Amino acid sequence: MATSKIASTVDQSSHSVMSVQHLIAKEPLSSIPQHFVRQQERQSPFSNIETGSLPSIPTIDMEQLLSDVAAPGADIEFQKLLSVCKEWGLFQLVNHGVSDSLLEKLKEETEEFFQLPFEEKVKYKMEGDFEGYGNMVLSDNQKRDWGDRMYMVTNPLHKRKPYLFPELPSSLRSTLEIYIEELQKLSMKLLGLLARGLKVETREVVELFEDGMQSMRMGYYPPCPQPELVMGVSAHTDGTGITILNQANAVNGLQLKKDGVWVPVNALPNAFLVNIGDILEILSNGIYKSVEHRATVSSDEERISIAMFFYPKFGSEMGPLASLTNPNNPPLFKRIGMEDYVQGFFSHLSTGRSHLQHLKISLKNN
Numbered sequence: 001m002a003t004s005k006i007a008s009t010v011d012q013s014s015h016s017v018m019s020v021q022h023l024i025a026k027e028p029l030s031s032i033p034q035h036f037v038r039q040q041e042r043q044s045p046f047s048n049i050e051t052g053s054l055p056s057i058p059t060i061d062m063e064q065l066l067s068d069v070a071a072p073g074a075d076i077e078f079q080k081l082l083s084v085c086k087e088w089g090l091f092q093l094v095n096h097g098v099s100d101s102l103l104e105k106l107k108e109e110t111e112e113f114f115q116l117p118f119e120e121k122v123k124y125k126m127e128g129d130f131e132g133y134g135n136m137v138l139s140d141n142q143k144r145d146w147g148d149r150m151y152m153v154t155n156p157l158h159k160r161k162p163y164l165f166p167e168l169p170s171s172l173r174s175t176l177e178i179y180i181e182e183l184q185k186l187s188m189k190l191l192g193l194l195a196r197g198l199k200v201e202t203r204e205v206v207e208l209f210e211d212g213m214q215s216m217r218m219g220y221y222p223p224c225p226q227p228e229l230v231m232g233v234s235a236h237t238d239g240t241g242i243t244i245l246n247q248a249n250a251v252n253g254l255q256l257k258k259d260g261v262w263v264p265v266n267a268l269p270n271a272f273l274v275n276i277g278d279i280l281e282i283l284s285n286g287i288y289k290s291v292e293h294r295a296t297v298s299s300d301e302e303r304i305s306i307a308m309f310f311y312p313k314f315g316s317e318m319g320p321l322a323s324l325t326n327p328n329n330p331p332l333f334k335r336i337g338m339e340d341y342v343q344g345f346f347s348h349l350s351t352g353r354s355h356l357q358h359l360k361i362s363l364k365n366n
């Protein structure tokens with residue numbers, strides 16, 4: 001799909017918001033601006049192995065998973081889910097129950113949102129926190145991602161910023177409301193199954209996430225004349241319990257790090273990519289893995305993705321589940337309240353350091 005060439009008459013420097021899409025729409029770039037160029041990512045990430053021998057990302061079938069649960073004993077898909085979450089921390093989910101027509105509508109409306117003139121989208125600019133529209137600029141000397149995003153907290157409802165979600169074009173807003181509800185149900189089913197896989201009381205996990213904090217990031221990655229020099233989203237782990245990523249226009253780009261090697265995900269149309277985040281690694285005391293991932297960009301196709309992030313509820317406290325720890329298996333992470341967790345997560349994001357590492361207990365000191 002071609003990039004939308006929207007000539008913007010607005011001088012971006014007069015706004016505290018920057019957009020890669022509109023930067024390149026104004027005039028063709030003769031070279032990539034230095035603040036997007038990454039030195040360490042120049043070499044092919046696969047230079048050390050044969051591309052043909054790359055492992056492929058596991059696929060989980062939600063219908064199969066739910067029928068396994070109804071018929072105990074026939075639990076092949078359930079066992080696969082558990083081993084995938086321990087070894088990979090990420091999988092593609094098919095037959096997830098969210099209709100193709102809803103996904104199609106959401107894709108179209110997200111495309112339309114990013115095709116709005118810059119003047120329209122600037123209304124949603126970030127106001128001193130991480131929420132809002134634009135290319136995320138954390139500091140002057142930071143390397144920037146080749147992409148724009150619209151990031152919003154969507155739950156609990158009173159945390160929705162009045163100038164963001166409620167001000168979205170009404171058709172996008174109503175489609176998102178349905179989508180959010182569908183994904184909430186899906187996330188709770190997955191979290192329940194993952195709790196069951198830990199042999200803990202399902203309730204212990206599910207209650208933490210009921211009416212939890214949820215946020216969403218719609219991402220737009222324009223084609224880049226020199227994609228090997230830039231990154232759409234730099235390497236990170238998610239601070240969530242779980243993340244459900246919708247690679248809306250099925251353009252490849254996401255990669256995860258497995259055994260020290262970046263492995264590309266071959267995006268299946270209408271499948272979700274589900275990944276374990278730091279909080280599930282903490283709750284499971286390291287059993288489930290929060291996987292490092294990143295997104296690359298393409299030279300000829302725009303890429304659109306929609307990520308929904310699921311966290312525990314405000315006011316809760318989290319740490320390794322008590323039933324998983326004992327003197328022989330001590331907690332690997334500190335306990336922390338949700339408010340402090342969120343604050344710590346975003347302050348580590350600004351410095352590029354890992355929040356999960358910060359919460360690790362050094363076993364030598366125990």
Ligand SMILES: O=C(O)CCC(=O)C(=O)O
Binds near residue numbers: 219233238254305
């Ligand atoms: O846009 C993508 O494909 C990845 C986004 C992502 O990893 C994130 O927002 O945490």
Ligand SMILES: [Fe+2]
Binds near residue numbers: 236243
């Ligand atoms: Fe992520």
